[in-house]
Amino acid sequence: DVKVTQSSRYLVKRTGEKVFLECVQDMDHENMFWYRQDPGLGLRLIYFSYDVKMKEKGDIPEGYSVSREKKERFSLILESASTNQTSMYLCASSLRGHEQYFGPGTRLTVT
Amino acid sequence: ELKVEQNPLFLSMQEGKNYTIYCNYSTTSDRLYWYRQDPGKSLESLFVLLSNGAVKQEGRLMASLDTKARLSTLHITAAVHDLSATYFCAVDPGAGKLTFGTGTRLQVTL
Numbered sequence: 423d424v425k426v427t428q429s430s431r432y433l434v435k436r437t438g439e440k441v442f443l444e445c446v447q448d449m450d451h452e453n454m455f456w457y458r459q460d461p462g463l464g465l466r467l468i469y470f471s472y473d474v475k476m477k478e479k480g481d482i483p484e485g486y487s488v489s490r491e492k493k494e495r496f497s498l499i500l501e502s503a504s505t506n507q508t509s510m511y512l513c514a515s516s517l518r519g520h521e522q523y524f525g526p527g528t529r530l531t532v533t
Numbered sequence: 534e535l536k537v538e539q540n541p542l543f544l545s546m547q548e549g550k551n552y553t554i555y556c557n558y559s560t561t562s563d564r565l566y567w568y569r570q571d572p573g574k575s576l577e578s579l580f581v582l583l584s585n586g587a588v589k590q591e592g593r594l595m596a597s598l599d600t601k602a603r604l605s606t607l608h609i610t611a612a613v614h615d616l617s618a619t620y621f622c623a624v625d626p627g628a629g630k631l632t633f634g635t636g637t638r639l640q641v642t643l
Contacts, residue, residue, distance in 0.1 A: 453629050455630075455631075457633075462635060463635065464621065464633045464634060464635040464636055465576075465621070465623075465631075465633040466633075467630060467631070467632075470629075472629075480630070512575060512576070514576075516629060518629060519629060521566055521578050521581050522578075522631060523578070524568075524576040524577075526574070526575045527574075527575050
């Protein structure tokens with residue numbers, strides 16, 4: 423079974439803090455993705471990566487950055503957290519051209 | 534810009550009834566996915582539809598794809614309470630990126 427894990431299920435941070443969200447997959451997938459999910463807006467793609475050290479902007483990259491130093495690990499970084507980044511963050515991975523498998527999600531609250 | 538629209542956004546139905554969720558998308562694509570999400574949980578893959586006319590069935594759920602009409606449907610037959618969840622369609626316009634619909638929250642009542 424594909425397993426995608428995320429470092430935290432729940433996280434509370436203060437405005438202005440630097441926040442790291444970690445995602446690890448164990449199926450040697452090339453592709454990894456970060457989404458945020460908000461009520462009424464569905465899932466929106468923040469960043470994705472097709473290979474180690476490669477990254478591409480998604481639909482809403484502002485205020486975020488990513489890092490992929492190893493194939494199995496994809497990190498999402500909020501350089502200076504703001505209250506409008508309070509959301510559910512979902513990581514996913516896939517083989518090229520195949521369905522995406524999602525992690526359990528991290529519910530981030532920025533106060 | 535690819536747009537994916539689902540309707541209805543919310544569906545309350547009685548056990549035993551049939552209903553269909555619709556997913557329309559705005560640009561050409563040969564790949565469409567359906568996911569299920571239970572409250573507080575992550576997304577679980579239900580169906581992968583890869584070509585025009587594709588039909589997949591699992592239990593009481595059946596999904597189909599019409600690429601010419603840019604339409605996919607998720608049909609629910611004789612609903613049961615366990616099907617209560619939010620259902621998302623997602624379209625891949627190419628390169629593995631997905632654009633999701635806003636989801637249909639299904640509530641099956643006794």
